[in-house]
Amino acid sequence: MKKGVMRPGHIQLRVLNLESALAHYRDLLGLIEVDRDDFGRVYLKAWTEVDKFSLVLREADEPGMDFMGFKVVDDECLVRLTQDLIDYGCLIETIPAGELRGCGRRVRFQAPSGHFFELYADKQYTGKWGVEEINPEAWPRNLQGMRVVRFDHALMYGDELPATYDLFTKVLGFYLAEQVLDEDGTRVAQFLSLSTKAHDVAFIHHPEKGRFHHVSFYLETWEDVLRAADLISMTDTSIDIGPTRHGLTHGKTIYFFDPSGNRNEVFCGGDYNYQDHKPVTWMAKDLGKAIFYHDRVLNERFLTVLT
Amino acid sequence: MNSAGYEVCEVLSGQSFRCAEGQSVLQAMEAQGKRCVPVGCRGGGCGLCKVRVLGGDYRRGRMSCHHVPPGLASQGLALACQVFPQSDLSIECLRRNGEGDKNNKMKKEVPS
Numbered sequence: 001m002k003k004g005v006m007r008p009g010h011i012q013l014r015v016l017n018l019e020s021a022l023a024h025y026r027d028l029l030g031l032i033e034v035d036r037d038d039f040g041r042v043y044l045k046a047w048t049e050v051d052k053f054s055l056v057l058r059e060a061d062e063p064g065m066d067f068m069g070f071k072v073v074d075d076e077c078l079v080r081l082t083q084d085l086i087d088y089g090c091l092i093e094t095i096p097a098g099e100l101r102g103c104g105r106r107v108r109f110q111a112p113s114g115h116f117f118e119l120y121a122d123k124q125y126t127g128k129w130g131v132e133e134i135n136p137e138a139w140p141r142n143l144q145g146m147r148v149v150r151f152d153h154a155l156m157y158g159d160e161l162p163a164t165y166d167l168f169t170k171v172l173g174f175y176l177a178e179q180v181l182d183e184d185g186t187r188v189a190q191f192l193s194l195s196t197k198a199h200d201v202a203f204i205h206h207p208e209k210g211r212f213h214h215v216s217f218y219l220e221t222w223e224d225v226l227r228a229a230d231l232i233s234m235t236d237t238s239i240d241i242g243p244t245r246h247g248l249t250h251g252k253t254i255y256f257f258d259p260s261g262n263r264n265e266v267f268c269g270g271d272y273n274y275q276d277h278k279p280v281t282w283m284a285k286d287l288g289k290a291i292f293y294h295d296r297v298l299n300e301r302f303l304t305v306l307t
Numbered sequence: 308m309n310s311a312g313y314e315v316c317e318v319l320s321g322q323s324f325r326c327a328e329g330q331s332v333l334q335a336m337e338a339q340g341k342r343c344v345p346v347g348c349r350g351g352g353c354g355l356c357k358v359r360v361l362g363g364d365y366r367r368g369r370m371s372c373h374h375v376p377p378g379l380a381s382q383g384l385a386l387a388c389q390v391f392p393q394s395d396l397s398i399e400c401l402r403r404n405g406e407g408d409k410n411n412k413m414k415k416e417v418p419s
Contacts, residue, residue: 016351016369061372063352238349261352261371305347305355307371 001194003084003173004077008200009120010053010069010100011154011215014060016260018042021057024258028235029217029266030145031055032129037101045129046150046217047140052102052124054151055215063260064307065212067108067116068154068201070172070194071123075104078121082107084171097122111167113158114209119172146228146266148217153199155213157206157306161187164203168192174200177273178248182284189282191249198249198270211306214255214263221268222252228266232256241299246270247290248282255302262307313392317343318361318399326392331368332358333388344400349388355402356387363396 015021022042025031031044034053043053051071058066072078085107086092095106095118104122111117127133130140139147158164165187168174177198180189191199204213219225222243229243232254240263242254251270257263271280282290289296312327315335320343326335333356336344347355354374360383367380368389375384387398 016371063350063371064373240348257348257350257352259350260369261348261350263348301347301355305353307348307352 001073001173002175003081003171004073005081005119005172005174005194006071006073007194008054008068008151008153009051009071009123010056010103011151012041012056012058012066012068013212013215013258013262014058014063014066014260015258015262016059016061016063018057018059020259021059024237025055025057026144028145028231028237029264030143030147031217034126035101043101045126046148047129047131047143048149049129049151050125050127052126053100056100062307063258063262065115065154065156065215065262067118069103069106069118069120070200072119072121075121078105078107078119081119081172085109088167088171090167090171111156111158112160112163113156113203114160114211115156115158116210145231146217146219146224148266149220150218152197152216152218152267153201154215155202155204157204157211157213158209159205159207160209161190161203161205165190165192168201175273175275176279177277178271178280178282180204180248180282180284180287180290188284189248193273196272196274198251198272206306212262213306214265216265216267219266219268225252225254225266225268229254240301240305241292244295245293247286247293248280250293260307261305263305313363314395315392316395316397317341317358318397319343320400326396329391331388332365332390332392332396332398333386336387344387344398345402347388351386351389354386357401358385358387358390358398359383359401360385360390361397361399363392364394365396366391366393 035043044055090109093108102124106118106120108118174192177193178191188205191202238257240255251267253267316323322343347353351370
């Protein structure tokens with residue numbers, strides 16, 4: 001958090017059918033619907049999140065990610081980072097407060113990887129959902145489905161990884177937590193963090209810009225991941241792979257798809273970092289084990305299926 | 308249609324399988340252990356199961372315009388996960404080489 005960028009705050013996804021997407025994210029993942037707007041967008045959040053929303057769904061002809069937003073510590077920081085982005089050579093778009101209901105002014109830019117990101121300082125603080133502010137109980141009793149804990153991170157596929165790394169580390173204050181290097185020492189995957197988390201955003205090299213690999217939600221335990229797998233079968237939801245463990249980050253995970261083909265992950269565990277930790281390195285020739293620690297074989301679908 | 312649904316034939320592999328009313332071509336193919344079309348997201352989003360429908364009647368679900376531009380729908384271009392047969396159907400897989408699910412290919416092919 002060296003530059004005042006605090007954490008992932010929201011992600012806006014495009015879906016082919018809003019109602020089936022809502023059934024997926026609300027009833028299966030257990031996100032809470034908190035609002036809708038005049039553009040037809042639906043706002044959701046996970047129960048432990050203190051701000052109003054973290055996932056926005058928009059109906060469109062093509063699934064994928066519109067943008068991912070990071071919250072910064074305060075408005076002064078937002079002003080400073082806006083100037084830093086401009087000085088770095090980024091084109092900036094300022095989106096007025098209220099365009100997303102309950103969210104303050106947002107500053108949007110495009111990373112060299114082709115993805116749109118935004119920074120904001122203010123969002124309506126609604127507190128954790130379903131528990132009191134004073135003497136909170138352990139968890140709300142009326143959660144649905146997988147009862148996901150929080151929006152945790154997202155993985156992007158695109159090119160220009162070095163330039164994207166440069167922007168995220170030098171301007172925004174992310175650090176490299178984990179990487180995959182090929183035989184020539186070229187970084188083909190970069191996991192970037194703002195915190196002690198294993199990643200807040202990650203990028204994998206892909207010749208086409210701006211593709212979306214997955215949005216990930218945190219669960220507490222391996223038992224919760226197995227329970228998520230049960231729910232995926234019960235609802236006949238399209239599965240990708242898992243439950244298994246990653247070599248990268250060592251998280252325990254399952255991947256599946258929303259009804260429009262956007263990949264989701266729910267996971268638990270995983271490594272932590274402090275400032276004195278060196279980046280963890282995996283070699284591309286061992287990518288099978290790096291991605292799927294038990295199978296040690298790459299599922300081709302994991303690399304080629306994107307929205 | 309009879310109670311057993313419709314016959315779907317993939318012309319490049321020569322494989323055919325039955326598809327029930329309301330079932331997608333890809334769903335039927337997977338359920339019967341056939342692997343003539345690569346399987347991706349199953350939601351009309353990723354484009355991996357792109358096919359051309361050569362003949363027959365079918366209903367189309369929603370699919371990403373990134374992979375199936377609206378103008379090409381009339382030429383039979385579609386994603387197999389969003390093709391719901393309403394008669395016997397013949398299709399051609401457009402993703403035979405390269406992009407596919409290697410995990411699928413490693414498994415033993417079920418004879419047609």
